[in-house]
Amino acid sequence: MARHLILSANANPLEGGQGLNLYHMIEGSRGSFEVSVFCRRDCTDVNTHVVPDARFSNLINRTPIIRRLRDWQALISDSHFDRYVSARLTTTDVFQGVTGQCAESIRKAQKLGCGTLLDVVTTHIEDFGEEQRRECIRFGVRPSINRGLRRRIQREYENADLIRVMSKRAQQTFLDRGFTDGRVRVVTPPLEFEEFPEAKFDEPKFRVSFVGLIEPWKGFHYLIEAFNSLNLPDSELILWGGSGSRPANRYLQEQMARNPAIVVRPVEVRSLGYGEVYAKSSVLVHPSLADGFGYVVAEAMASGIPVIVTDKTGAADLIVDGQNGYIVPPRDSEAIRDRLENLANNPGLLREMGRAARETARSLTFEKFRQQYVSCLDALSA
CATH class of the missing domain: 3.40.50.2000 (Glycogen Phosphorylase B;)
Known part of the structure; x- marks a missing residue:
């Protein structure tokens, strides 16, 4: 029987780090899962749900004082994306979302009986947030993460069945805060x-x-x-x-x-x-x-x-x-x-x-990535 995976990422495939990461996830799960994707642009050869911008996003972009509040822009965009996905989520074997973008969707997926995988592309939010805050003070710049987004991310950490990180160093920032290496898995990105x-x-x-x-x-x-x-x-x-x-x-x-x-x-x-x-x-x-x-x-x-x-x-x-x-x-x-x-x-x-x-x-092969990634998905869909 075919297994099903729903991926969600507030990104365009192959654009920026998040978009490249999404592309890797789509390709890495092929052959093991039937994949559906929620993202910002249509994905080739994959069932895609394109999430539209929030109705007030144009107003934000036209208003300079709001446009400079990047932390609120990120929170508004990610919260809208999450609500849209959560409202349309259906039963699947595994739901995977990106940190900051899936607090409601994870809860909805678990109510539907789905395994949940949280994709963390940074270090632990407390580590990342403190380092960012320290440098932003020096420049007089608003950090991109405010308390609201930090609380969302903490809820995602608490609720997700498994957490994927990109490196052992990122994993260590979780282990230092009481997480186990069985719950926080390292899946290193591949390279073409x-x-x-x-x-x-x-x-x-x-x-x-x-x-x-x-x-x-x-x-x-x-x-x-x-x-x-x-x-x-x-x-x-x-x-x-x-x-x-x-x-x-x-x-x-x-x-x-x-x-x-x-x-x-x-x-x-x-x-x-x-x-x-x-x-x-x-x-x-x-x-x-x-x-x-x-x-x-x-x-x-x-x-x-x-x-x-x-x-x-x-x-x-x-x-x-x-x-x-x-x-x-x-x-x-x-x-x-x-x-x-x-x-x-x-x-x-x-x-x-x-x-x-x-x-x-040369050792960062796609096959090595696929084995690590599918191992996480298998653990959630057994």
Whole structure:
């Protein structure tokens, strides 16, 4: 008898980290479950329920003072999505939702007798929220998570049968708060290895890249501090991504005015091409202060360049310090600078670590992901 899975994610397939994660879940469950999806855009070859925007979303987008309240935008959008899904949820073997977006849907699914899987793409909310709050205070930026959303997420933690996280480091933030490893399962994201051209290290400059959302909790400012203190000739720092906050944008403009070697390129990396971003970089730095995984780290490694990450980044699970990259403490500009200087002055080491990084990324197969993921689904549908 066929088993059924309902996936829900307030995202578009293949857009951003959540969209890529949704795509992996759809593909990973094929052949084991009949899948239906609630999301923001139609999915190819899958029964899809497209969730419309809330009626007042256009008003929010047209009103500057509300548009800047990003925490309330997130809460309103995720709550609307959850209510829509909950009202249309039917009996299934397993219901899976994304953290912050499924508090009502999990309760409804359990009333229907379904197993429930909560997909957590960050660290534990108390860990993530505290790190975010600390950096947002420095910049005078509102955090993206307020008390209302935090309470929703805590209810999801309490009610879900199983919780999926992306890394052992993310899992540890749950274990530290009394959860068991039987209930919090690690399912590491896969990588389409063939999509990533290998770096040749033939660019005229030593290029340091940052890829992702340019916001305080991503730690980009610690990288800028490190780069400014290097004073390396023929070097550049490119930040691939965009910022949604005025203070972060002002900071970036000030830094670029002081140092022309710092460049911001607000592009979508997948659209531009991985070869244009990673394969033309010398090293990727991911100085995040709380990250459940960090797709960009694995993508850079697949492209054959070393990575420098903090021990608050889930993808640090992939790093053997000093062999395929470096792991540094969070908020440590000096540690980042020292590693960058070492790589810039040792081109042989740069290439050697890049080759080792690529071999590590080769192990992130879809089959390994599928086995871990379906094991969670099997436990809920037995």
